[in-house]
Amino acid sequence: MKQVLVVVKGLATTPDKIGDDQLLTSQEIGLDSLSLLEVIVRLESEFEVLIPDSEVFHAQLQTVEDLTELVAQQVEHEGMESGT
Amino acid sequence: MTTQPTNSAASERIVPTHWYNVLSDLKDVEDAARLRRARPAEVTRPADGGIAPQIPLTMYRQSLSRQPFIEIPDEVRQHYLRWRPTPLKRARNLERLLDTPARIYFKYEGTSPTGSHKLNTALAQAYYYKQAGVEELTTGTGAGQWGSALSLAARVYGLRCTVYMVRVSYDQKPYRRVMMEMNGAKVVPSPSTGTAAGRAALARDPETSGSLSIANAEAFEHATALDRCNLSVGSGENHVLLHQTVIGQEALRQLEALDEFPDVVIGAVGAGSNFSGLAFPFFHEKIRTGRATRFVAVEPEAAPKLTRGTYAWDYNDFTGVTPMTKMYTLGHTFVSPGIHAGGLRYHGAAPLVSAMYEQKLIEAVAYPQQRVFEAGITFAEQEWITPAPESAHAVRAAVDEALRAREEGREKVILFNLSGHGLLDLSAYEHYLSGRMTDMAATEEQIRASLDRLPPQDDGQSAAARSR
Numbered sequence: 001m002k003q004v005l006v007v008v009k010g011l012a013t014t015p016d017k018i019g020d021d022q023l024l025t026s027q028e029i030g031l032d033s034l035s036l037l038e039v040i041v042r043l044e045s046e047f048e049v050l051i052p053d054s055e056v057f058h059a060q061l062q063t064v065e066d067l068t069e070l071v072a073q074q075v076e077h078e079g080m081e082s083g084t
Numbered sequence: 085m086t087t088q089p090t091n092s093a094a095s096e097r098i099v100p101t102h103w104y105n106v107l108s109d110l111k112d113v114e115d116a117a118r119l120r121r122a123r124p125a126e127v128t129r130p131a132d133g134g135i136a137p138q139i140p141l142t143m144y145r146q147s148l149s150r151q152p153f154i155e156i157p158d159e160v161r162q163h164y165l166r167w168r169p170t171p172l173k174r175a176r177n178l179e180r181l182l183d184t185p186a187r188i189y190f191k192y193e194g195t196s197p198t199g200s201h202k203l204n205t206a207l208a209q210a211y212y213y214k215q216a217g218v219e220e221l222t223t224g225t226g227a228g229q230w231g232s233a234l235s236l237a238a239r240v241y242g243l244r245c246t247v248y249m250v251r252v253s254y255d256q257k258p259y260r261r262v263m264m265e266m267n268g269a270k271v272v273p274s275p276s277t278g279t280a281a282g283r284a285a286l287a288r289d290p291e292t293s294g295s296l297s298i299a300n301a302e303a304f305e306h307a308t309a310l311d312r313c314n315l316s317v318g319s320g321e322n323h324v325l326l327h328q329t330v331i332g333q334e335a336l337r338q339l340e341a342l343d344e345f346p347d348v349v350i351g352a353v354g355a356g357s358n359f360s361g362l363a364f365p366f367f368h369e370k371i372r373t374g375r376a377t378r379f380v381a382v383e384p385e386a387a388p389k390l391t392r393g394t395y396a397w398d399y400n401d402f403t404g405v406t407p408m409t410k411m412y413t414l415g416h417t418f419v420s421p422g423i424h425a426g427g428l429r430y431h432g433a434a435p436l437v438s439a440m441y442e443q444k445l446i447e448a449v450a451y452p453q454q455r456v457f458e459a460g461i462t463f464a465e466q467e468w469i470t471p472a473p474e475s476a477h478a479v480r481a482a483v484d485e486a487l488r489a490r491e492e493g494r495e496k497v498i499l500f501n502l503s504g505h506g507l508l509d510l511s512a513y514e515h516y517l518s519g520r521m522t523d524m525a526a527t528e529e530q531i532r533a534s535l536d537r538l539p540p541q542d543d544g545q546s547a548a549a550r551s552r
Contacts, residue, residue, distance in 0.1 A: 024135055033138040034407050040137070041145060053140040053216035060134030 102153035115410035116439035147322035172338035177466035186489035200504030202233035205327035210237035220244035224299025227426035228260025230318030235269035251294035301401035320355035328361025346499035352477035356437035358503035385525035390448035415534030421524035424512035452523035472504035
């Protein structure tokens with residue numbers, strides 16, 4: 001997940017240096033409403049899930065952990081639906 | 085909500101089940117397929133540090149997709165069936181008047197409940213925003229056609245709607261405002277004193293007639309200030325152009341039934357949604373079959389973004405808070421003279437239209453408004469349909485193509501988009517008939533001044549410097 005952040009945002013840091021509690025809008029990560037879309041679409045492709053608009057749209061994601069949880073929940077949900 | 089389509093089954097089959105995605109047929113259009121974020125210093129962040137997308141993921145995925153066809157949600161298609169397919173007509177009386185060997189066809193979008201093509205994307209967007217949990221939509225509108233469409237779509241989906249309407253249109257077209265209010269929308273003349281963007285525009289020019297980029301900036305500010313309120317735009321974005329392709333796909337099937345295919349496809353361009361809606365599916369056929377069809381985008385001389393603008397990264401709104409896109413632009417601070425075709429006064433062309441123009445896949449022509457209204461009145465006399473001032477630009481170009489066919493003595497099939505009726509624009513026709521209308525072309529000085537305010541480009545140079 002953090003790797004995707006580094007790649008999409010072209011961050012001058014490595015994934016291990018990004019903390020779970022770091023704000024997505026912090027100077028170091030610098031997500032805005034548009035790059036958030038880019039990151040989520042990349043994460044969807046990476047984890048082969050489709051996150052419903054209703055889940056993400058008003059989630060008011062604040063930290064890296066919030067984003068991780070959003071994707072993890074969808075991976076789990078789709079896993080349950082496909083019976084795996 | 086249930087709808088009860090009243091069309092025949094044969095007629096319903098003409099209405100597509102999928103939108104056509106022109107990105108699947110284009111090469112070297114990476115810039116058109118991405119938005120560029122605003123510079124960090126210009127981004128307004130929510131105080132709590134929380135962050136949410138500005139548009140539904142579904143629409144964002146549509147904007148980037150390279151899939152040739154994208155399924156229309158059945159609920160949206162059912163709404164389309166209330167008035168679609170729209171008629172494809174042959175302008176035989178106009179042909180006779182012009183004494184031309186050309187066959188002139190037009191796709192008439194004025195039969196939509198709000199009188200223009202704008203409802204095709206308004207319903208789709210309201211559907212996706214509703215799915216996302218949004219409770220209010222806000223927007224800027226030029227001539228009021230987009231505001232009318234969005235207000236109806238918002239009502240259909242139980243959403244509140246606030247429309248910032250460009251001042252000159254608010255004054256010229258009062259019944260557009262009434263139509264929006266009938267749909268429950270709040271309509272605010274722009275620039276207003278209720279937003280920082282509006283106040284800044286008024287401080288710069290207290291007498292300003294407004295512009296769509298100012299109205300969009302006000303709507304963006306409105307959306308940012310409220311929870312569960314989002315900005316919805318009716319032209320320019322890739323997903324908007326995608327939703328409009330129902331127009332061209334229907335026209336393609338309707339012409340096929342007549343064993344016809346156009347030599348030239350024409351549409352007026354504000355940012356490009358009605359032009360693209362008609363032209364893109366024919367572009368797909370051109371690619372697929374190798375035909376020699378031309379595509380002509382028609383713009384007013386008062387806002388000549390394609391014919392006199394520059395291809396550069398620019399903002400979609402006056403204050404530069406929306407993401408930048410690569411477009412043919414006159415600069416986001418450009419305020420077009422107050423012509424009657426308010427829907428065409430926008431400073432930039434859609435990224436996809438701009439990329440295709442840059443690659444010479446489409447052509448562009450600009451007209452002064454008196455020649456446009458002359459053609460609009462001729463069309464109304466001959467075909468008994470009053471074109472919207474925006475659509476009359478396409479009529480003008482179609483007439484000129486037909487006259488050229490006469491001079492060259494050759495048959496030609498002309499297809500244009502009559503994107504809306506002008507029955508709420510009669511004050512414009514009255515202005516023309518009274519002899520008080522003047523042509524108001526953008527001046528070199530105006531264009532240069534606004535291009536000087538373009539943001540820095542990829543190479544660090546100013547776009548204005550590069551274009552000179």
